[in-house]
Amino acid sequence: MFESLKKKFAETSGKLYNKVSNEAEEENNIMIEGEVNEDTKDPQKTEDVIEEEKQKEENNKEEKKEDEGKQRSSLSKIGDKLGFGKSKEKNSKEEDETEKEQEPTQAKKEEKSEEEDKGEKSGIFSFIREKTISEKDVSDILWELELSLLESDVAIDVANVVVESVKEDLVGQKIRRSNDIEKYTYEALKKAVSKIIDIDGKSMTSLIEEKKIEGKPLVVMFVGINGTGKTTTIGKLADYYMKKGYTPVVAASDTFRAGAIEQITHHTDKLGVKIVKHEKGSDPAAVAFDAVEHAKAKGKELVLIDTAGRMQTNTNLMDEMKKIKRVSKPDLIIFVGDALTGNDAVEQATKFNDAIDIDGVILTKADADSKGGASLSIGYVIGKPIMFLGIGQGYDDIKEYDPDWMLEQIFS
Numbered sequence: 001m002f003e004s005l006k007k008k009f010a011e012t013s014g015k016l017y018n019k020v021s022n023e024a025e026e027e028n029n030i031m032i033e034g035e036v037n038e039d040t041k042d043p044q045k046t047e048d049v050i051e052e053e054k055q056k057e058e059n060n061k062e063e064k065k066e067d068e069g070k071q072r073s074s075l076s077k078i079g080d081k082l083g084f085g086k087s088k089e090k091n092s093k094e095e096d097e098t099e100k101e102q103e104p105t106q107a108k109k110e111e112k113s114e115e116e117d118k119g120e121k122s123g124i125f126s127f128i129r130e131k132t133i134s135e136k137d138v139s140d141i142l143w144e145l146e147l148s149l150l151e152s153d154v155a156i157d158v159a160n161v162v163v164e165s166v167k168e169d170l171v172g173q174k175i176r177r178s179n180d181i182e183k184y185t186y187e188a189l190k191k192a193v194s195k196i197i198d199i200d201g202k203s204m205t206s207l208i209e210e211k212k213i214e215g216k217p218l219v220v221m222f223v224g225i226n227g228t229g230k231t232t233t234i235g236k237l238a239d240y241y242m243k244k245g246y247t248p249v250v251a252a253s254d255t256f257r258a259g260a261i262e263q264i265t266h267h268t269d270k271l272g273v274k275i276v277k278h279e280k281g282s283d284p285a286a287v288a289f290d291a292v293e294h295a296k297a298k299g300k301e302l303v304l305i306d307t308a309g310r311m312q313t314n315t316n317l318m319d320e321m322k323k324i325k326r327v328s329k330p331d332l333i334i335f336v337g338d339a340l341t342g343n344d345a346v347e348q349a350t351k352f353n354d355a356i357d358i359d360g361v362i363l364t365k366a367d368a369d370s371k372g373g374a375s376l377s378i379g380y381v382i383g384k385p386i387m388f389l390g391i392g393q394g395y396d397d398i399k400e401y402d403p404d405w406m407l408e409q410i411f412s
Helices: 003-036 043-081 086-124 135-151 156-170 178-197 204-214 230-242 260-271 284-298 315-328 343-356 373-382 403-411
Strands: 218-223 248-253 274-276 302-307 332-338 360-364 386-390 398-400
Touching (some): 003 178, 003 403, 204 218, 230 248, 248 284, 274 284, 284 315, 315 343, 332 343
């Protein structure tokens, strides 16, 4: 599920890691060369300069030792003339012992200094000097990400939001270690997607409980085009809520399509759910009204209204849908879309939302959707939450939508 999105986000993270790492290494190499010799560009020349500096240091040490020796010799002669000959041997021994004690200490200091120098030089290449991510570092790669998201049927508005959010979070970040690049990119992508998919809205279960306190059923009307799986989804939801201890009733308000009443009846008979139906061609709003009245009279908690599939461009059928809404007064209007249709599902949801103000979305066939564009886009574009995902053909194959679960699917 969502394999395409996983792949594209992973590729973006890898590209940013490589580019920023290379930029940091180049910047640090320039600094090192400048410190050794501004005019030295050839690596061989740089080595010669370093060797020359070492030789100078050794010569200076030898000269210092010779000067100290001459100074001690002069002081010894003066001491003899002044009558300090007896203490000469003793002083000499003390000096020798002091020198021996100082030699290991000096050697340790020199070794430590050399180790620090080595550590500093090697550390520069692993970002001892901070690398600040610039817009130049990320612009090309984020442009590629935007194009690849569009290829995965992500709505253009959503792709723009993701890219801008990632850019805002990354540009200006100071990188000390190469691992930081991957960490910051991962966090920026996850944060961007989280903003997109987390739309506020109450769950259907919590709404049933609220209506139950009022002594009324929750009335849910399902809309969408032909072939998206509305009828099967109603069967799944009836089974889902029966297992939670609620009693649903189904309204067969698709009186337009041939075989629609028989199809929904097949599901209700199989599940043992009450169905309210009229003859083919009868008023669908009347069927919905009767189902609601039945639920109220029998104390049932949930009414599921099936409606005829209709294209968002069919004015007459859209007007009929508005009549069903006016008569049945649904608490929820849910658009059922096919996840595999990508941007088409987003466009359809937008049109239905404009016509009757939908409250939420159910996406079917999400398990077969490798791209994931509709799942990522649809809620953000219309500003309404995804409520369920259809993830198979069986009655149990429906999942209450959870943004955290989706994030885990994309970034696991």
